[in-house]
Amino acid sequence: MSKRQLKREWKLEGYDTFESGEDAFYPLRGTFKSEQEATAAARKRLKELEKKQPSSSSGGQSSTGIQDRVYIVRPDGTKYRFC
Numbered sequence: 001m002s003k004r005q006l007k008r009e010w011k012l013e014g015y016d017t018f019e020s021g022e023d024a025f026y027p028l029r030g031t032f033k034s035e036q037e038a039t040a041a042a043r044k045r046l047k048e049l050e051k052k053q054p055s056s057s058s059g060g061q062s063s064t065g066i067q068d069r070v071y072i073v074r075p076d077g078t079k080y081r082f083c
Helices: 003-007 035-052
Strands: 010-015 025-032 069-073 079-082
Touching (some): 010 035, 025 035, 035 069
Antiparallel strands (some): 010 025, 010 069
């Protein structure tokens, strides 16, 4: 890994299940120095979503749920869903 890659930060993105394609993604606050920090922030964000979009009425994070999703964005720009 180059020094440049080591300095880059991890980020979070939200995904609005009512949108489609790349328009559905939106940035979430914060940058993180490690995947562990990003994971902790993503977990916190899911707890906040549970309060705003309760699983009982949204279906939660299930494949049929309409609750917003949380993605962790790696320093190289690739992302994966956190659930």
